[in-house]
Amino acid sequence: MSVTAAQGFTAAGIAAGIKESGQPDLALVVNNGPRRAAAGVFTSNRVKAAPVLWSEQVLKGGEVTAVVLNSGGANACTGPQGFQDTHATAEKAAEVLEGHSAGEIAVASTGLIGLPLPMDKLLPGIEQAAAALGEHGGEKAAIAIKTTDTVHKTSVATHGGWTVGGMAKGAGMLAPGLATMLVVLTTDADVEAPALDAALREATRTTFDRVDSDGCMSTNDTVLLLASGASGITPAQDEFAEAVRAVCADLARQLIGDAEGASKDIRIEVINAATEDDAVEVGRSIARNNLLKCAIHGEDPNWGRVLSAIGTTKAAFEPDRLNVAINDVWVCRNGGVGADRELVDMRYREVRITADLAEGGQSAVIWANDLTAEYVHENSAYSS
């Protein structure tokens, strides 16, 4: 269902020949209205790909008619030509959709950094995608944005008469400030751009922004939310925000579950922190500790590596009051040896680490992956 679960949207996914493999590589999502409100969140990396620079400008207007997404090339670090290519992409989409201007067309790209896009393939591909647009095209669009993803990712939440749906790609370079993550969310709720923006920012803050697969931040991350208003219903903001958050959380969990080379999904919950910022800082530090990520891969409940990661942060804590549980076994108590580590069962894919800072009442959850030989292999062999 994906981006076409909500009324008022059509989508397509086709093979334009951008990927040498011949796999699908171009997606088009169109908002047929009546409303065309939109919000977007982009990478915080200061080296931004051309489509990010373009789409940031488009989103300032608060209206998006269509999104063109391509895999097979990130169009990042491609200089002025790269920006012209993105502009030409938007112009082409505006032309084939008729009656629209390039300034309403968002563009997102993913793939190799530092290579120009094959515009002789991409531009005809937009015509082909426009011809293939359909009310059931969401699935094909989700497939066309895959890179090293092994499966495509979609999610839908339906409430009383209105729907939020979405698609996501992203397997490596997952980290805060988002990740090589392209996400398009759609809704037929009748919501104006500022309310969309508020809901999207709050949702990404606690979902995509707390996914830290490999600590690497991408140049291309883009999360868009488009509202058609086709349901005619304007939900309460709280209810709408919760629906957006639920779809983002579901997609974020799918991203972690399909991270490059990973064999474990690690849920890190930091509890009893003095502030939420402290909880997030500690969670990220644990999430990025390569030694711990290796230990988890080896099913070794190595809590010493959790403590050494906590110790690198500026969060409020006393070393001799720290407690750590792995899969609910409190292997570290008061900064020292706790329950028998042999009690920890680490056979399953999901591993839960709980770090108790014993300072206050705030908490946060960060998702990460283990570090594996397969991750090394994929990322030493694949240029991206």
Add this chain to the structure above:
Amino acid sequence: MSVTAAQGFTAAGIAAGIKESGQPDLALVVNNGPRRAAAGVFTSNRVKAAPVLWSEQVLKGGEVTAVVLNSGGANACTGPQGFQDTHATAEKAAEVLEGHSAGEIAVASTGLIGLPLPMDKLLPGIEQAAAALGEHGGEKAAIAIKTTDTVHKTSVATHGGWTVGGMAKGAGMLAPGLATMLVVLTTDADVEAPALDAALREATRTTFDRVDSDGCMSTNDTVLLLASGASGITPAQDEFAEAVRAVCADLARQLIGDAEGASKDIRIEVINAATEDDAVEVGRSIARNNLLKCAIHGEDPNWGRVLSAIGTTKAAFEPDRLNVAINDVWVCRNGGVGADRELVDMRYREVRITADLAEGGQSAVIWANDLTAEYVHENSAYSS
């Protein structure tokens, strides 16, 4: 030669039975004077091992008679008992060396976190080590502090009539704020504690503190510098500081060259930065980028990953003015494609990355390693 290259020092390295393997695991370094001045630098991790907490106190007095070092156990996260064990270690050394107090004995430990030390083996080991002390014991001491090190590391610089020598261990958990790195430096120069401290801090700032093998900061890092004054010569401070820096740089280079599972040593030089802090921040960000570390392992000159790492920093730079060279080939110019990446020869162990921020006149060098399947294997199988 190691720590006994300078006059006035004796050392020993023995197998006390702390390691189950029966390999050497206890080292003793004694300053026989006439001076017993000392300085120390310790991990900046806030979770500090008991021997670090102890030795920090000892060093406040500016005098150290002897250092007891053990491998086979870090004595970190071991609570009040761990601190008592360190205290007992110092007491035992003071007793067997006769006429000294525990307050003059520094202690350093390395190995597994979260396990108590076998004091029934360690304390008799100190007697055994004291009996084995000799003017040529430096080599054996260097061997006894190894953990996953494949070779022991020593360095000596001799100037007109005086010498600085040292030993180091450290293979994983190498990162700023030092690393699971134990280093003892000795000199027969006649230098007082404040001058030792100044020389050591400046030396570690640009050597051990710029080694970032795996981004993980240890609980046990300790670098000590002991001066016997036995040469009777007080060098100019500049000359002395340079000798200390040279020995630290040599040992730091050896640590990177023997990092766990590494197949490449990566020298990252950041040039034309606005400030030295900017240069270091950018260098560390590049050093810690797992995707880049995988690419280097695969001999892939993936400069896009260098740019995406730079983009995560707060350093002063404009994305479209960045230049990046890999092994002196400027593969990225003005934030876009530069020279043909096929020109980059990456067959050798040492890989040089140069990042030109085009902002100012400051620079810094950070050393790192690639990320390999062997690193994953060693650290998922070995609990430390």
